[in-house]
Amino acid sequence: MNIDLTAMPTSLDAGHFGLAILALLFFILFITKKSAPKETLTSQTAKPDTEVPAPKAPAKLKDANPDAALQLLTLLQQEARLVDFLNEDLGDYADADIGAAARVVHEGGQKVLKEYFTLAPVREEEEESRITLAEGFNATEVRLTGNVVGQAPFTGTLIHRGWKATQVKLPKLAEGHDAKVIAAAEVEL
Amino acid sequence: MSSLSADTQGCRYSVGIDLGTTHCVLSYVDLFSDEANLVHEVLPIPQLTSPGQIEEHLQLPSFLYQAHESELADGDIALPWSAQPDVIVGVMARTLGSKTPIRLVSSAKSWLCHSGVDRHSEFLPLNSPDEVSKVSPIEATYHYLSHLRDAWDHRFPATPLIDQDVTITIPASFDPAARELTAEAAESIGFEHITLLEEPQAALYSWIKNRGDNWRQQLSVGDIVLVVDIGGGTTDLSLVAVTEEAGNLTLQRVAVGDHILLGGDNMDLALAFRINAKLTQEGKKLQPWQIQAITHACRDAKEALLMDSDINAVPIVVPSRGSKLLGSTLRTELTRAEVNQTIVEGFFPEVSIEDHPVQQQRSALTQMGLPYAQDAAVPRHLAAFLCKQQSAASALFGDNLSDFIKPTAVLFNGGVLKAPVIAERILSTINAWLEQADAPQAKLLEGLDLDLAVANGASYYGHVRQGKGVRIRGGLASxxxxxxxxxxxxxxxxxxxxxxxxxxxxxxxxxxxxxxxxxxxxxxxxxxxxxxxxxxxxxxxxxxxxxxxxxxxxxxxxxxxxxxxxxxxxxxxxxxxxxxxxxxxxxxxxxxxxxxxxxxxxxxxxxxxxxxx
Structure with missing residues (x-):
């Protein structure tokens, strides 16, 4: 393999300047990361009895219950034919046909939503209006975007009101029921 | 209807059961709760809604399905109180039955009061193959009551339903045999204390309960309340007079109407036929399952159109039965004009007080079936009732010189009358009759939950029988x-x-x-x-x-x-x-x-x- 040394850049263009900065950044990160545990280690050995931030415990992840998900799919298929609809290739059909089918999906889907979930907007204000978030707002309920700097209270434009389920009431499942069957095949005799 | 017997003293709850043609509802009053904060609730009834899925609904559809042994997997019919129930009742029975009608029992209540058949004999589902096991109308009623009992006992294991003070409602027009058969079904459950109460009376009790002491401001001596109850399968009429006894207002049921098999189901069917005719004209031929789906869709569309006067048309879509949804979905629409013409003008035409139902001689070859009302116009049945009962209150208020009895107040009940257009039409028709006879307009008694009023009224009645509130006196209406x-x-x-x-x-x-x-x-x-x-x-x-x-x-x-x-x-x-x-x-x-x-x-x-x- 031949390396043509003359192909090496002789002047510094913007791209390579960027790369250089990135390399530097990684280097700094590498150094700090390496030194950080060492630091805690030394402080731990020096003063073992004082309170120190404990090593971050690994977050507990819970498995979403597949039965509930399958059940919801079953309901959406039963009432709204959602699985049928999503498995169709829309390309071959006119918008009028798709519209007729969309009504089935919408009507049934709405029924499922109303029947089993009580939904409420997270924020009651009008969208596109200015709102102020006080300190200690719930970051799960409200997501900050854009120019996220400074301290609360934050003032910004409400883009989407959000949704939250205030109540979920899914049907109970019989013990012996196989939830994996989303729609039984139907045979008319 | 019966006086408080000493043995109901120990009951914890007064339970009201509305044993409807299309739905059953169970309501209860905690007799130990104090008057000011009376515990008066409707029991959510767990029932299968699809194989393996159990949901709670306030209404239990009065349908019974006898599944074939290879139709459903073992674990798919379990209920909270039984892993293998003998029969399926409720929402899933109705859904399965819509596709396999030969195994579905419906309208058992209408059969219960049909004197043309032996109601102890097992003949339902009608005309289905011999292999399908049959039940009698009494047994079907037994199964609905038994599901309600199990739901109750599951919820309140310490106070079994059979030991409570139970009031079961029946149409006012039920003949003595139909009443006896309803009581027989209830007795076979093992109820210790049961009473039968006429549905229009139960509706009036519910209204009184909702009004509190205010009802005395709305009714006074000399008032005649007409109760119009149009449910899924039947139309039931009653007259209640307001009298006075020792300075207190009392209520007396003075007349009940004939048994009219005419209700919301007839209306949905009429709309489906209309849509079917429209599609046939467009050259589309519908299969039976599509007509059934249209009937179902018409019910929702009708409700939307009758409830909201801003909507002019509601699309009716019938998806294909197969997994291909696109291209094979049938689409049409139901317009306001069609609903007005079919429902409002067809079932509730403006007629005069002399205009009574047309009775055609039934042909001798009539199939065995339920004696549905031949004349679909509810106001004609109403006019006939008011004329027939011309002197119903004469003994109380003196001779009535007019051709018909003049109600001074109207109470509506039943799902059909949730539609403001229909309620207004009936009220305006009655008021037109009254105006012609130079009588004051009848006022509308408002404030009922039309789906749950009968059950609520029935459980409240058990409370009233303990001497806590006004009772409607009745006795035999015949x-x-x-x-x-x-x-x-x-x-x-x-x-x-x-x-x-x-x-x-x-x-x-x-x-x-x-x-x-x-x-x-x-x-x-x-x-x-x-x-x-x-x-x-x-x-x-x-x-x-x-x-x-x-x-x-x-x-x-x-x-x-x-x-x-x-x-x-x-x-x-x-x-x-x-x-x-x-x-x-x-x-x-x-x-x-x-x-x-x-x-x-x-x-x-x-x-x-x-x-x-």
Missing amino acids: AYYIGVESAMPAIPGMAPPVEALCLAPFGMEEGSESTVNNREFGLVVGEPVKFRFYGSTTRRDDQVGTLLDFWEPEELEELPEIQATLPLEGRSAGEVVPVKLAARVTEVGTLRLEAIPREGEERWQIELEVRDQ
Whole structure:
């Protein structure tokens, strides 16, 4: 393999300047990361009895219950034919046909939503209006975007009101029921 | 309907069961809760909604499905209280039955009061293959009640339903046999304390409960309340008069209407036929399952159009049965004009008070089926009722000089009347009649939950019976007569004329008894003896023992024959025993006819329903 040394850049263009900065950044990160545990280690050995931030415990992840998900799919298929609809290739059909089918999906889907979930907007204000978030707002309920700097209270434009389920009431499942069957095949005799 | 018997004192709950043609509802009052914060709730009923899925709904659809053994997996029909229930009732029964009608029992209640069939015999589902096991209308009723009992016992294991004070509602127009059969179904569950209550009365109780003490401001002495109850399958009418007793307002049910098999289901069907005709004109031929789906869609579309006057058309879409949704979905729409024409003008036309239902002679070849009302116009049935009951309140308020009784207030009940357009139409029709007769307009009594009022009223009634609130007095809404051959010389070619002997007078109260003393009958031991039986909702003055040799055809209605069989016990077959006849209205609210031999203390019950031998 031949390396043509003359192909090496002789002047510094913007791209390579960027790369250089990135390399530097990684280097700094590498150094700090390496030194950080060492630091805690030394402080731990020096003063073992004082309170120190404990090593971050690994977050507990819970498995979403597949039965509930399958059940919801079953309901959406039963009432709204959602699985049928999503498995169709829309390309071959006119918008009028798709519209007729969309009504089935919408009507049934709405029924499922109303029947089993009580939904409420997270924020009651009008969208596109200015709102102020006080300190200690719930970051799960409200997501900050854009120019996220400074301290609360934050003032910004409400883009989407959000949704939250205030109540979920899914049907109970019989013990012996196989939830994996989303729609039984139907045979008319 | 019955007075408080001492044995209901210990009951914790008063339970009201609305045993409807299309839905059942169970409501309860905690009798231990204090008056100011009365615990009065509707029980959510767990039921299968699809295989393996159990949901709670306030209504239990009155449908029974007898699945084939290979139709459903074992684990798919479990209920919270039973892993393998014998039958399926409720939402899933209705859904499965819409695709397999041969296994579905519906309208058991209408069959229960159909005197043309033996209601103890097992014939439902009608006309289905022999392999499908059949049930009688009583058994179907038993299964609905039994599901309600299990749901209750599951929720309140410490206070089983059979030990509670249970009130079951029935149409006011139920004849004595249908009442007896309902009580029989309830007794087979094992209920210890049951009472039957007429549905329109239950609706009025619910209204009184909702109004609190305010109801006295809305009604005063001399008022006549017309209760119009249009449910899924039947239309039920009653008149309640407001009177005074020792300075307190009292209510008295003075008249009930005929049994009219006409309700919301007929309306959905009419719309589906209309849509079907429209599509046929467009050259589309529909299959039976599509018509059924359209009927279903029409129900929702009709409700949307009748509830919201801003909508002008609602699309009706019927998806294909296969997994391909696109291209094979049938789409049409139901317009406001169509609903107005079919429902409002078709079922609720503006008619005059003289305009009564058209009765066509049924052809002799009529299939065995339910005797649905032939005239679909509800206001005509209403006009006929008000005219027939012209003098219903004369004994209370003096003679009524008009051709019809004039209600001063109207109470609506039943799902159909949730639609403001229909309620307004009925009220304006009644008010037009009143205006023509120079009578003041009838006011509308508002504030009922039209789906749950009957059950709520029934459970509240149990509370009222403990002396906590106003009671509606009723008694028998009909006088009952037995047919007696008149003693006149035989004339060749002419049947001997029949006279009617009054056994039970109009308004006879629960717990009371009457005996015909002026006449004896000879019963043959060991042989069934049949009697002709009549009822009259208009002859209010006949006493026990009154013998009628002439009556107008509309005055007396011939009911199914009744039958007495004297057991052999200590007698020889063929012996003729002289007996007196007696009538008793039980605490439950049923009519009991008995034969009492001249000698001895025995009493033999006369069957209100003649069984097929």
